Amino acid sequence: MAFMDAVSKKNGIDSQSGRKKCTSNNDCSTLTDGSECAIRAGKTSGYCIPTWFGICHAWAPAAILEAEPNCPVTYNGVTFQPMDLKALVSSVYDGARVATVFTGARYNGGDEATDEYGRHTNNAYRDLNPAYFHIANANILGKLNSTYVADVTAGAEVWNQPVRGFKVYEQTKMSLKKAAQTFYGLQKYPWNSAAKSIVYVKSRLSWIFETYTDGGLVSSGEINKYTTGQYYYYLLELDSAGEIIGGEWVYNSDDDHPDFLWLPKAKPAANTVTSIGLSYADVSMLLQKSVSCSA
DSSP: OHHHHHHHHHTSGGGGTTSOEESSGGGGTTOSSOEEEEOOTTOSOEEEEETTOSOHHHHHHHHHHSOOOOSOEEETTEEEOHHHHHHHHHHHHHHSOOOEEEESOOOOSSOOOBOTTSOBSSHHHHOSOHHHHHHHIIIIIIISOOOOEEEOOSSSSOOEEEEEEEEEEEEEEEOHHHHHHHHHSOSSOOSOTTOOEEEEEEEEEEEEOOOOOOSOHHHHTGGGGGEEEEEEEEEEEEOTTSOEEEEEEOGGGGTSSOOEEEEESSOOOTTOBOTTOOBHHHHHHHHHHHHHTOO
8 A cells, every 4th residue: 555655646646636626527627727536546535637647758668668568477476467567667667767869849838829821939839840850750760660759749738659650641842932832822932041942741650549458469469459640741941952951830730740759768777766666677577577478
């Protein structure tokens, strides 16, 4: 019970004790942040907590760097289901000091004003710039056969998801004048003065989303059920050498595009023990047994 209390105080319901107290969702109805009444098992009251709150910043890198548990593991008389092990390793990543590479500014809400062309005037909302988005995907997924974590919503909510794939469906090269006429109703391209030509792109990013389904989803092929994605529309600005030097979101992608992307540099240190007492070495041992179905 002490461990459960520690987990709740660190990442669970009790971690939100500064929020409005509640006994039902009706108590949260006056809030405008999507809160629902979260109550711990065995308790009669809890706190109004936005439903998007969680530790996606921990499970997403864990999903990338750790092998997925497949089978139940019994150790010291306790049976750990694959979902239990996913929870434990996610908690380790939350409590570990893992270095990351990060780009993009998090948008924290507030100013959502747009200019006459539908572009957001708040720089934190308007980024991630589509040029960086395109280059990152082409190199990280395409050339390196690796992946990263993306906050897939441009708004104030944060949804860190492990990226699974990237595909370009359309690449249309056009002059600056053609781009200006097509997308802005102008005769002169209004943005990057260094651009010499434009490429219109339609692409799709796919990612894994959360599920409570137990077992090894990759080994069973069930992972396809928990893969989703989004089409993105943007202009790439090219210089005279054909190098990408900037870009602009267009159509609905002005409002709906990734906010930032990042990737972990390495797994937690082998001797990591979190503030709630989770040992990475112990969790890794259980995880290895589950991956190989050896216990």
